[in-house]
Amino acid sequence: MxxxxxxxLFRVTNFGESHGPAIxxxxxxxxxxxxxxxxxxxxxxxxxxxxxxxxxxQRQEADRVQILSGxxxxxxxxxxxxxxxxxxxxxxxxxxxxxxxxxxxxxDYAYWRKYGIRDPRGGGRSSARTTAPTVAAGAVARKWLRExxxxxxxxxxxxxxxxxxPFEDEEHIAANDFFAANTSDIPRxxxxxxxxxxxxxxxxxxxxxxxxxxxxxxxEPLYDRLDADIAHAxxxxxxxKGVEIGAGFACVAQRGSVHxxxxxxxxxxxxxxxxxxxxxxxxxxxxxxxxxxxxxxxRIARASxxxxxxxxxxxxxxxxxxxxxxxxxxxxxxxxxxxxMDHVLRQRAQCGDVxxxxxxxxxxxxxxx
Numbered sequence: 001m002x003x004x005x006x007x008x009l010f011r012v013t014n015f016g017e018s019h020g021p022a023i024x025x026x027x028x029x030x031x032x033x034x035x036x037x038x039x040x041x042x043x044x045x046x047x048x049x050x051x052x053x054x055x056x057x058q059r060q061e062a063d064r065v066q067i068l069s070g071x072x073x074x075x076x077x078x079x080x081x082x083x084x085x086x087x088x089x090x091x092x093x094x095x096x097x098x099x100x101x102x103x104x105x106x107x108d109y110a111y112w113r114k115y116g117i118r119d120p121r122g123g124g125r126s127s128a129r130t131t132a133p134t135v136a137a138g139a140v141a142r143k144w145l146r147e148x149x150x151x152x153x154x155x156x157x158x159x160x161x162x163x164x165x166p167f168e169d170e171e172h173i174a175a176n177d178f179f180a181a182n183t184s185d186i187p188r189x190x191x192x193x194x195x196x197x198x199x200x201x202x203x204x205x206x207x208x209x210x211x212x213x214x215x216x217x218x219x220e221p222l223y224d225r226l227d228a229d230i231a232h233a234x235x236x237x238x239x240x241k242g243v244e245i246g247a248g249f250a251c252v253a254q255r256g257s258v259h260x261x262x263x264x265x266x267x268x269x270x271x272x273x274x275x276x277x278x279x280x281x282x283x284x285x286x287x288x289x290x291x292x293x294x295x296x297x298x299r300i301a302r303a304s305x306x307x308x309x310x311x312x313x314x315x316x317x318x319x320x321x322x323x324x325x326x327x328x329x330x331x332x333x334x335x336x337x338x339x340x341m342d343h344v345l346r347q348r349a350q351c352g353d354v355x356x357x358x359x360x361x362x363x364x365x366x367x368x369x
Contacts (some may be wrong), residue, residue: 006335006338007338008095008346009342009345009349010027010028010029010030010141010338010341010345011028012028012134012338013025014028014073014130014133014137016085016087016125016130017119017121017129018119018122018124018125018129019119019121019122019124020087021086021087021089022080022086022087023085023133024083024133025082026081026082026083027070027140028080028082030070031076033074033076034144034147035080035195036071036074037067037071037074037141038065038066038067040140040143041136042064044135044138044139044142045063045132045135045139047135048063048131048330048331049061049063049328050321054162055326056321061087061088063085064085064279065136066085067083067363068083068084069081076311078289083113083134083137085133087129090143094332098314098316100307101306102304102305103296103297103316105293105294105296105316106123106296106297108123108126111126112307126238128324128327129237134335135330137334138333138334138335141334141337141340141360142337143331145337145340145341149213149214149215149344150213151213151214152212152213153172153210153212153333153334153336154173154178154209154210154212155173155208155329156173156179156180156207156209157179157206157208157325157326158181158208160193160203160204160205161192161196161204161205162203162321163185163188163192165182166184166185167181167182168182168184169181177190177326179330193323194308196321196322200298200300202298202321202323203294203322204291204292204294204323205328205329206289207290207292207325208288208290209289209290209329210287211275211285211336211337214275214284214340215283215360216281216282216283216360217278217280217354218281218340218344218347219280219281219343225276225280226279226339227274227337229257230243230245230276230288230336230339231245233333234336237332239292240290240291240292240322241293245273246271247273247274248289252274258272259272261273263361266362267362271285271287274286274287274288275287280365281343282361283363284363285363286336288332290332293323294323295320295321295322295323295324296316297316298316299317300315300319301314
């Protein structure tokens, strides 16, 4: 009921605060026998961690993960896997002026209204810091899915503020600080972010993430549809204000003769559905896009109120991401992997003995994907 657990059969419970001693998660339901060590998880955490470029928060966290349970002699035992990530670079004094005030656009006011108490240090539980355990859990799911099903997850930034980032090649994603599938526009993105930081302001971003090798048949209509669970998980990511599956909002302007993906013996002719029909996976790529709002912690003075309801102004000091979307790509990939992993186990439990007289339709990739 507390809202910190995701999944049914592959359940991940996230804990910790931005400036607490540590953050972490407990994974319950991971199948036994998976070869697993910290070295399998750390590369994904390194992709997400802060302080990796001048365009993100300069908080220096190594994000070194520790496996506390659920692994024996290098393999998962089927029992809960506890992952711990110590916090080592907190500067709580930067938040002293926020104890009695609320940052516009931030969760400060909402948390206080709900719980009657809040941790103002770095946003406490509402901080993007709490996404690190999600990435760690996602690394476990990704490894199992890759080894058992050949399933892979790839994401990239497709827009930074008002700048549309043309897709060039996925090979470019790891070669720049923006997770952009692009090389020609990187200098423009860098200049944009430098000007934004100098102005003390922030911007939003759009992230696209895809899952390939997903088997057909995942999803449980009516209310546990695969796309519904994907949207549910993605909206749990800090600062996400919109989720699209496949064509998304562009389907409003499409005709049925265009939007409906035709089937051929060679595969689907297109993928406007984003790999989900009727809430069930088709075997095509899962295509998901996220709209991420501008960072709420900015240096520009904004009008607000204090806990007594009196007017005041708020200026946020400290180390913040001018665009939280820059580090969101590994998190979105992890969340998609967690949802797919959970649904694979649910499908295996309910429909593992279903047999069909014909093979699945090949999952042809759409042109330009």
